[in-house]
Amino acid sequence: MTKLGPNPANSCPLTLLRFLERAATAYRDCPSVVYHDTVYTWSQTFRRCLRLASALVSIGIARRDMQFGVPMSGAILNNINTRLEARTVSVLLHHSGSKLVFVDPPSLQLLPPEHPAPRVVIAEDPHEKELLPAPATALTYEGLLEKGDPDSAWVRPANEWEPMILNYTFGTTSAPKGVLHCHRGIFLITLDSLVDWAMPARPTYLWTLPMFHVNGWSFPWGVAVVGGTNVCLRRVGVADVYAAISRHGVTHLCGAPVVLNMLANAPEAVRKTLPGKVEILTGGAPPPAAVLHRTEAIGFKVRHGYGLCETAGLATSCVWNAEWDKLPASERARLKARQGVCTPATAEVDVVDGERGRSVPRDGSTVGEVVIRGGCVMQGYFNDKAATRAAIRRDGWFYTGDVGVMHPDGYLEIRDRSKDVIISGGENISSVEVESVLYGHPAVNEAAVVARPDEFWGGDALRVREPQGGHSWVVAWCRERMPRYMVPKTVVFRDELPKTSTGKIQKYVLRNIAKEMGASSRGVSSKM
Amino acid sequence: MTKLGPNPANSCPLTLLRFLERAATAYRDCPSVVYHDTVYTWSQTFRRCLRLASALVSIGIARRDMQFGVPMSGAILNNINTRLEARTVSVLLHHSGSKLVFVDPPSLQLLPPEHPAPRVVIAEDPHEKELLPAPATALTYEGLLEKGDPDSAWVRPANEWEPMILNYTFGTTSAPKGVLHCHRGIFLITLDSLVDWAMPARPTYLWTLPMFHVNGWSFPWGVAVVGGTNVCLRRVGVADVYAAISRHGVTHLCGAPVVLNMLANAPEAVRKTLPGKVEILTGGAPPPAAVLHRTEAIGFKVRHGYGLCETAGLATSCVWNAEWDKLPASERARLKARQGVCTPATAEVDVVDGERGRSVPRDGSTVGEVVIRGGCVMQGYFNDKAATRAAIRRDGWFYTGDVGVMHPDGYLEIRDRSKDVIISGGENISSVEVESVLYGHPAVNEAAVVARPDEFWGGDALRVREPQGGHSWVVAWCRERMPRYMVPKTVVFRDELPKTSTGKIQKYVLRNIAKEMGASSRGVSSKM
Known part of the structure; x- marks a missing residue:
């Protein structure tokens, strides 16, 4: 043969950069971006991107340099979380070797003035008069575009394994790692997410998920493929979100469970009748069944998926089975809270015994570590060989650090991050399971369960939640719904739980609180 | 760095073989295949495929052999057109080195009994009593499955460039070539076609397009991704098609323009009210605007795409622009008859000057050869280096042999196959353009225009069409609608036009007729 x-x-290298060129042809005059009364078309967006890419090349942001920029110039994009502290931003800029920073005026204070390396481009917001204007001497985003050529050619990757995106991940711990993704991976996850969510042509997509969170789960590019409209907000407040949905006829949005919680708990005054079917894709943390249920009860259609920064977006989703429609609402929500099956273009997801790397039985109860392999898995952690080796093992799998079970029907359910599993009296307790029960109580807005050091049991459960009277009802509620050993022994009420910018509860902060409690006031806290 | x-x-190699395993999890109990009252679920289909794959391995159909089989066994699949002549089938079996042939009883006579190489598996049809039963000694499909193990593992490709599919292409000429596609290409076109058509979850897909035609444009695999139901017919007759649409609630079907023609011209007695939105994807030949218009007038929603055997499916599609809804029906149909823009995952489509390989101006009138590059382009023609070299050039493009123009809005329009272009008096005449005008006449069912040798002009137009009175009205109709030099000089009426099994009119047959006419009866034919 x-x-x-x-x-x-x-x-030809797989790259999604051509998606934009195609959108500029197929969806030429359709709105691409809407922000207040600023509306761009796909044709305009394409030309602005060509301007930007050529301007970046002209000021020396050259191909293959490891820097902040945009991929159409051949540079690597690094979306930085704007809710980080200045000190952390400085660490990231240094670690990534960024050469150029685009910054929105409200985030200017995040940039250390003494930082020598990156040049700064200020993206002014004409719709927010109260924001600090850029210093007259600064290079503005529109000024940079002026220097660019809308008829220039964009830089194609020489091969599909060339890096395109750098994302720093914090997860629920405090150590940032730079996740590097290549053109091929981002191309695949983008198509995959569109197929998996069955996104129709020309959706109206509302940006409730920040783009710095795993690149908005690939939808900045996916929306271009289907010629959709990106509706942008400065602040993701519940009133603004409902107003945007109603005004623009939003059809799709993404967000962590905290966004669902916000929508479901909105005061009557800000709620609006939904303009039609509004689909929400949620992920980033296991959604409590009660939150799913409340969100669907007000008319949103929720799809739930699971992924990590290291998979560039959702690697599994809970494909709905029409048979389940017949089940009671609470049971439906419980099924939907599972992380589901792998998305079409991601090769495989499994749960393995961490010691020997063998698949655990599909019994819905044997926990193991979730592993993933497929085209969307990262290239590795930038300049961190040890972490890369620990995550991408020789057996060909990426070890996620998440703990889960595989149900008999082949659906994955995450039980916890490895480090969040609570060991008490030799029993493993899933903090997510306990939290799920707590969310079922109508008075509970948010809940998080962490281990508290305990001399006798070798661990303990601490629950931190928002205020509402005494704690005995909490314990009573749990006793009725879980084995005795799982019932939290300490309850703490908080006005607010510490969260990452993407709505993940920072358990390491709670663990520190629990540790202090264990050392200083164990007697008191155990009586609470 | x-x-x-x-x-x-x-x-991990990109391969769609896992799509089926995923469907067996995510769509376990959903119907996968419906044929008369036989219904399989995705879980059953997966287990049957595992049985088949393992049975094939057990009878010595081993990996990397160049043969007919199924890819889950590591073998290469070659769907053979059942409307070919036995002599041609014999050539294909020999050229491909097939080791095993699956055959439906009505096609048994296509297999040369003396052919020594392939073993034969007979797929009996329990719903068609009148069909020849298999000889008692023959190996049947169900018998083969019995030998297989539904719990076996399927064979993964060692790398994504391994061949998976062999398709013989005839186009409108008579020389068959074996188009070889690898796992990567088929994987990409499958996702691409789903995204491009925005296929929703759980469609009901009717098989009006034969699977031997470019593997059913990748939908055998695409339907598995979205958990749809494959509704199968033995005969694609207009009454059966309308009955199936109505009975099963069909949502999607594919077919060459001849299928649209059939649906649009159906007698009132067999037409049924459509059960809801029924989407048709058409391609394989440029659809006359009049046919598009008539099909949409009865309620079908038509999308039009363009591809070749060498691209494993549709490489472009005519993405609809909502602005065009305001135009008159005939103008809408004319716009939809264009081949459109590249699909998302196919890198690029262009029209080039055949001599120098430069892009032609985007003026909608300068013709050139259509070229394509991207992941879906074939690996080459099997055992035919010369043809491969001629098609896949050093400049990195696949030369399609189709002649087209690029419109100012970036939409491609095919004008002809290179060999179908008519040269008359030094002018190039697009046969498709002339045919399009003919189809616009309400009395015309089908039309084909080919060149007739002419001593003076160096070419001539011959039109062959179905009967209906004299021909002067044809010439009059054309004179009002096209330049004088394009008006056909000879008109021939036929009861039926010679077609390939996929509905393409065989112009080489007509050219032969025209040649004979030119030699023997020029005077008479020009007076017709």
Whole structure:
């Protein structure tokens, strides 16, 4: 048989950069971005991007440099979380070797003035008069575009394994790691997410998920493929979100469970009748069944998926089975809270025994570590060989650090992050399971359960939640719904739980609180 | 910067074989295949495929052999057109080195009894009593499955460039070529077609397009991704098609323009009210605007795409622009008859000057050869280096042999196959353009225009169409609608036009007729 490998016509690197060029042809005059009364079309967005790419090349942001920029110039994009502290931002800029920073005026104070390396481009917001204007001497985003050529050619990657995106991940711990993704991976996850969510042509997509959170789960590019409209907000407040949904006829949005919680708990005054079917894709943390249930009860259609920064977006989703429609609402929500099956273009997801790397039984109860392999898995952690080796093992799997079970029907359910599992009296307690029961109580807005050091049991459960009277009803509620050993022994009420910018509760902060309690006031806290 | 290339967790070969395993999990109890009252679920289909794959391995159909089989066994699949002649089938079986042939009883006579190589598996049809039963000694499909193990593991490709599919292409000429596609290409076109058509979850898909036609444009695999139901017919007759649409609530179907023609021209007696929105994807030949218009007038929603055997499915599609809704029906149909823009995952489509390979101006009138590059382009023609070299050039493009123009809005329009272009008096005449005008006449069912040798002009137009009175009205109709030099000089009426099994009119047959007419009866034919 003739050997026929790759040839010049079929081995062009997989890259999504052409999606924009295609959108500028197929969706030329359709709105691409809406922000207040500023509306761009796909044709305009394409030309603005060409301007930007060529301007970046002209000021020396050259291909293959490891820096902040945009991929159409051949540079690597690094979306930085704007809710980080200045000190952390400085660490990231240094670690990534950023050469250029685009910044929105309200985030200017995050940039250390003494930082020598990156040049700064200020993206002014014409709709927010109260924001600090840029210093007259600063280079503005529109000024930079002026320097660019809208008829220039964009830089194609030489091969599909070239890095395109750097994302710093914090997870629920405090140590940032730079997750590097190549063109191929981002291309695959973008198509995958569109197919998995069955996104129709020309959706109206509301940005409630920050783009710095795993690149908005690939939808900045996915929306271009289907010619949708990106509706942007400065602040993701519940009134603004309902107003935008109603005004623009939003059809799709994404968000962590905290966004669902916000929508479901909105005061009557700000709620609006939904303009039609509004689909929400949620992920980033296991959604409590009660929150799913409340969100669907007000008319949103929720799909639930699971992914990590290291998979560039959702690697599994809870594909709905029409048979489940017949089940009671609470049971439906419980099924939907599962992380589900792998998305079409991601090769595989499994739960393995951490010691020996063998698949755990599909019994819905044996916990193990969740592992993933497929085209969307990261290239590795930037400049961190040890962490890369620990995550991407020789057996060909990426070890997520998440703990889960595989149900008999092949659906994955995350039980916890490894480090969040509570060990008490030799029993493993899933903090997510306990939290799920707590969320079922109508008075509970948010809950988080962490271990508290305990001399006798080798661990203990501490629950921190928002205020509402005494704690005995909490314990009573739990006793009726879980084995005795799982019932939290200490309850703490808080006005607010510490969260990451993407709505994940920072358990390491709670663990520190619990540790202090264990050392200083154990007697008191155990009586609470 | 650390060099981070492919790693074990992200370089798993792209292959769609896992789509089925996923469907068996996510759509376990949903119907996968419906044929008369036989219904399989996705879980059953997966287990049957595992049985088949393992049975094939057990009878010695081994990996990397160039043969007919199914890819889950590691073998290469070659769907053979059942409307070919036995002599041609014999050539294909020999050229491909097939080891095993699956055959439906009505096609048994296509297999040369003396052919020594392939073993034969007979797929009996329990719903068609009148069909020849298999000889008692023959190996039947169900018998083969019995030998297989539904719990076996399927064979993964060692790398994504391994061949998966062989398709023989005839186009409108008579020389068959074996188009070889690898796992990567088929994987990409499958996702691409789903995204491009925005196929929703759980469609009901009717098989009006034969699977031997470019593997059913990738939908055998695409339907598995979205958990749809494959509704199968033995005969694609207009009454059966309308009955199936109505009975099963069909939502999607594909077909060449001849299928649209059939639906639009159906007698009132067999037409049924459509059960809801029924989407048709058409391609394979440029659809006359009049046919598009008539099909949409009865309620079907038509999308039009363009591809070749060499691209494994549709490489472009005519993405609809909502602005066009305001135009008159005939103008809408004319716009939809264009081949459109590249699909999302196919890198690029262009029209080039055949001599120098430069892009032609985007003026909608300068014709050139259509070229394509991207992941879906074939690996090459099996055992035919010369043809491969001629098609896949050093400049990195696949030369399609189709002639087209690029419109100012970036939409491609095919004008003809290179060999179908008519040269008359030094002018190039697009046969498709002339045919399009003919189809606009309400009395015309089908039309084809080919060149007739002419001593003076160096070419001539011959039109062959179905009967209806004299021909002067044809010439009059054309004179009002096209330049004088394009008006056909000879008109021939036929009861039926010679077609390939997929509904393409065989112009080489008509050219032969025209040649004979030119030699023997020029005077008479020009007076017709």
